Amino acid sequence: MALASRARALLPGARSWGAVLARVTAQRAMSHRVVVETDAAAGVAVMKFRNPPVNSLSLEMVTELVINLEKLENDKTVRGLIFTSESPGVFSSGLNLLDMYGRNPAHYAEYWKAVQELWLRLYQCPMVTVATINGACPAGGCLISMTCDYRVMADNPKYTIGLNETQLGIVAPFWFKDTLVNTIGYRASEISLQLGLLYPPAEALRVGIVDKVVPEDQVHSAALAVMAQWLAIPDHARQLTKAMLRKPTVDNLVRQRDADIQQFVSFISRDSIQKGLQMYLQMLKQKKA
Numbered sequence: 523m524a525l526a527s528r529a530r531a532l533l534p535g536a537r538s539w540g541a542v543l544a545r546v547t548a549q550r551a552m553s554h555r556v557v558v559e560t561d562a563a564a565g566v567a568v569m570k571f572r573n574p575p576v577n578s579l580s581l582e583m584v585t586e587l588v589i590n591l592e593k594l595e596n597d598k599t600v601r602g603l604i605f606t607s608e609s610p611g612v613f614s615s616g617l618n619l620l621d622m623y624g625r626n627p628a629h630y631a632e633y634w635k636a637v638q639e640l641w642l643r644l645y646q647c648p649m650v651t652v653a654t655i656n657g658a659c660p661a662g663g664c665l666i667s668m669t670c671d672y673r674v675m676a677d678n679p680k681y682t683i684g685l686n687e688t689q690l691g692i693v694a695p696f697w698f699k700d701t702l703v704n705t706i707g708y709r710a711s712e713i714s715l716q717l718g719l720l721y722p723p724a725e726a727l728r729v730g731i732v733d734k735v736v737p738e739d740q741v742h743s744a745a746l747a748v749m750a751q752w753l754a755i756p757d758h759a760r761q762l763t764k765a766m767l768r769k770p771t772v773d774n775l776v777r778q779r780d781a782d783i784q785q786f787v788s789f790i791s792r793d794s795i796q797k798g799l800q801m802y803l804q805m806l807k808q809k810k811a
């Protein structure tokens with residue numbers, strides 16, 4: 523199902539994106555997974571992840587993120603957007619394993635199309651985007667952070683960030699890899715991606731996967747300070763510069779979206795990959811016990 527249809531399916535009766543968005547606003551209380559708080563005077567919105575227990579990027583969560591992003595992009599009073607977790611401890615546990623395990627090919631295709639849509643929107647976002655990383659930030663969580671213009675991480679050694687896909691026996695697709703290479707460079711990506719490294723704050727800063735590490739109680743004020751610095755630049759100049767820098771990476775996915783979906787579906791449907799995901803989910807349960 524196309525993402526627009528998916529959004530409409532989440533909000534039955536809405537005939538257009540405008541209607542979808544109007545109803546999302548009206549039904550804010552029903553939208554549990556993403557909370558947006560806007561400071562109109564400052565021109566800054568904060569998007570808080572609220573998808574317990576670990577802010578996994580389920581199909582519903584991804585759809586809500588896309589809808590809210592589109593709405594903010596259409597609101598010309600909002601120039602900056604901060605992402606964070608409503609509950610410190612986990613920023614996002616990444617893609618929802620339960621959308622990639624034990625489902626049918628049509629579901630995998632629908633999920634992957636939505637994940638692609640989210641990345642395309644985030645990576646090309648005209649607003650200044652800052653990730654306030656106030657918890658664990660593996661895989662898809664790290665991807666969201668890396669699409670931002672700037673990353674501030676709380677200095678808590680329990681929190682780690684990185685693309686750990688290989689540790690799950692899966693492979694980060696080329697556009698995850700491209701985003702990492704654009705963030706930390708080629709050689710560091712070779713090491714980071716093959717070993718599936720998750721970096722605690724000090725190492726994350728050293729490798730450049732985050733830009734600033736601050737005491738946990740200062741993470742939001744630090745993000746606001748960074749935002750103020752970036753908002754001092756005229757929007758049109760900054761936006762054109764961002765688009766110029768990111769266009770080749772975006773075009774690379776746009777050219778081969780359907781092929782990428784097919785590759786994902788065939789890869790994730792393999793018995794060996796499904797078995798690996800099952801074991802990983804069991805491992806998470808045992809760790810908890």
Ligand SMILES: CC/C=C\C/C=C\C/C=C\CCC/C=C/C(=O)SCCNC(=O)CCNC(=O)[C@H](O)C(C)(C)COP(=O)(O)OP(=O)(O)OC[C@H]1O[C@@H](n2cnc3c(N)ncnc32)[C@H](O)[C@@H]1OP(=O)(O)O
Binds near residue numbers: 658690
């Ligand atoms: C040539 C090229 C070939 C192929 C390429 C083509 C295609 C590519 C194919 C695949 C690409 C996929 C890319 C995948 C990206 C991802 O993001 S995968 C997700 C990776 N995420 C993780 O590894 C994180 C796993 N979770 C954790 O480490 C921890 O949960 C945490 C540190 C985030 C939080 O720890 P705790 O607070 O201690 O919480 P628990 O561990 O107890 O978890 C509570 C609860 O939540 C469940 N859960 C955790 N993470 C997820 C998740 N990502 N999705 C779904 N569910 C998750 C966990 O199992 C617990 O469940 P219950 O036991 O309560 O039922």
